[in-house]
Amino acid sequence: MTSLPRYYLGTLPHMLNPIDLDYEWFGVLWLEENNRFPIIVGYWFSKEESEITHNVVQTGLSKWTQISDNQIIMRMYQSIRNLQKKQDWETRxxxxxxxxxxxxxxxxxxxxxxxxxxxxxxxxxxxxxxxxxxxxxxxxxxxxxxxxxxxxxxxxxxxxxxxxxxxxxxxxxxxxxxx
Missing domain, CATH: 3.30.420 (Nucleotidyltransferase; domain 5)
Incomplete structure (x- = not known):
């Protein structure tokens, strides 16, 4: 039996937005299916935390679980930044x-x-x-x-x-x- 995916949203303040070079709110939306590794659905940077929630709603999603574990959210942020760093280095x-x-x-x-x-x-x-x-x-x-x-x-x-x-x-x- 396949379970429905569960969506999670986490936010952290004062994270580096690598495009604007500002420290802003970072939000990440991910899902987990059948106890597999999390799949990042989207991430955002904004001046206000409420803008991140608005962006999630804009994706068409209306139900998620808010996560406040900073270590989980920080790992997601680091994962995204590490992929960006790798791409920045390798793209010629x-x-x-x-x-x-x-x-x-x-x-x-x-x-x-x-x-x-x-x-x-x-x-x-x-x-x-x-x-x-x-x-x-x-x-x-x-x-x-x-x-x-x-x-x-x-x-x-x-x-x-x-x-x-x-x-x-x-x-x-x-x-x-x-x-």
Whole structure:
């Protein structure tokens, strides 16, 4: 006999929204069928906890069990963030051919560059490879601390087998190597 799926909703305040780089309410909706592993149905970030409930109702669901166990919700958050981190690291994209003709790429030598989205944490960081005719987005990450930024730079350095080198006075675009 198959039991109906049971839906659960959990929320936590002050979680990092990796898109907006703000600390907001995080909500996750999941289901469990026949005592199997939980299946995440959806997740949301919002300024107010009530917005998360509204988003769940928008999915067409009207009945769920509210979970207040912070450890369960935190594991769900970490699971989602770990998948995002893996995807951010592995997704490689060639940028538009026009990119090579725009600043700063038309002004810098070929090489691998680390670019920070801003000076304050949390921030987005990207590893960009400039070749003669193309610009590639090699890796991206969200860093909440200086330590995470240094870890990203170290991983880029190891992945591309080069020594990290930072140019002082240019925190937003820092070359790792040049050809």
């Amino acid at each position: 994209t060639r940028l538009s051919i026009r990119t090579i003709f725009k600043s700063p790429w038309n002004e810098v030598a070929s090489g691998l560059y680390i670019i920070k989205s801003r000076e304050t944490y949390p921030l987005h960081v990207s590893a960009i490879l400039k070749k003669k005719f193309f610009v590639w987005l090699e890796h991206v990450a969200v860093c909440e601390t200086e330590e995470e930024l240094r870890g990203f730079m170290q991983r880029v350095s190891e992945e591309h087998q080069m020594e990290t080198f930072m140019r002082k006075g240019s925190p937003l675009i820092s070359p790792i190597y040049r050809n």
